[in-house]
Amino acid sequence: MYDFVRSFFFYGSRNHLMSQPDTKQRILNAGEHLFARDGYHPTSLRSITTEAKVNLAAVNYHFGSKESLLEAVIERRLEPLNKIRLGQLEALLEKTGQAGESPTCRDVLRTFIEPTLRMRIHGSDSEDFVALIGRILAEPRSVAMKIFMHHMEPLMNRLFYALALSLPELSRQTLFWRVHFAFGSLSHIMRYHERQAMIPEDVNIDMPVDDLIELFLDFATAGMEAS
Amino acid sequence: MYDFVRSFFFYGSRNHLMSQPDTKQRILNAGEHLFARDGYHPTSLRSITTEAKVNLAAVNYHFGSKESLLEAVIERRLEPLNKIRLGQLEALLEKTGQAGESPTCRDVLRTFIEPTLRMRIHGSDSEDFVALIGRILAEPRSVAMKIFMHHMEPLMNRLFYALALSLPELSRQTLFWRVHFAFGSLSHIMRYHERQAMIPEDVNIDMPVDDLIELFLDFATAGMEAS
DNA sequence: ATACGATTTAAACGTATGTTTGAATAAGGT
DNA sequence: ACCTTATTCAAACATACGTTTAAATCGTAT
Incomplete structure (x- = not known):
């Protein structure tokens, strides 16, 4: 039976002694790496399976299709990341709410940005994922974007609510656009974590994450707070 | 003789009564539109020539290759745009220099941003181009990026110089990163000029350009001026 | 040992792509 | 009218792609 069909019915219930080798993970890693480096369309299944050192048919066997592989690549890291971001945001809202205060804009933004950029650290196994998301955010109307947005909606609503709390004097219109601008900045630095053209030699591109x-x-x- | 070979030797010197029909322009328009909407790789020459209502071979005849077409699409609008941006920037530097002052950060940014976003106006013939550039900026290491950067370098150097003048208290390091952030924001709104997911209904996405x-x-x- | 389901493998399939070809057509100069 | 050149056109080319197939292999329970 095809593995991806079985997964549909017995999700997460790998039975009998976990007999499966690391084929699936190797494909996910290679896909993450190549999708992030070259983009979704220019990356072929053959380049993925070569890098993963598995047979070409393994992708369709384990994931069903190239598009489903992309979805699995995204979900593997986005799900836990969003859990962390939402957890920190709720904790902040709880804390300030009990004190009868509004959260500061900086603290709200931090709950979103800090866990994200920490994944960007060099040598981390989620390093590629950050660049991949950066690319996806830059492709409106793509399948990747649709997959991504599906997982982001609850968190985005909550973030928007918290930001409105922290900046009560802003109109919804202005707030939305500024969030838009800030997201643009974030997605940009998510993509550019390697030395590129246009970067002067004396600029430290490998800045420590905490400083960045x-x-x-x-x-x-x-x-966001501009008057 | 192939047109793109002739162009190499007689660039811009269309001889005799401009006998050529609008085939080249129609291809450029269709390419601009589809590259911007779907991205470079997913767009086929067949979809371009269909939209342009020309024969499939016309692209290779007039431009040589798909990649050269992309380059032509970019150059057609980027060249005049950069002339305007550089002109406004030099005028500002001249004016403030003669008064013995430094330009303000807002004025420097305006010389770059205003001509760019004005192209984004709905119904403008350069509307698609803005989205295309937005996409290109989001693809590090791509051919498009290389083409683009080649045309941007002089202007970027001058802009960086002017911004350093307007923000003398910032370290080069900090200045660079903030420019990076600002460019991320700009490229983001260059891409998103249509209603997308994640945009609340009561937000006006079709804001007048001057307001935006x-x-x-x-x-x-x-x-940029944050302390 | 045997049977059985899960996985791997090599090969093939059908299709879409960018590009090239060579003939046909159009246009202008002499 | 004729020649020359530029352009258009339909067809073909070679290649790369995502996917499917069917046999081979592996691992485990009986």
């Missing part, structure tokens, strides 16, 4: 996070929060918070 | 420019300058200037 504060640098970005300085920028984004000031932009 | 000021809205964005508020955000970007505050971010």
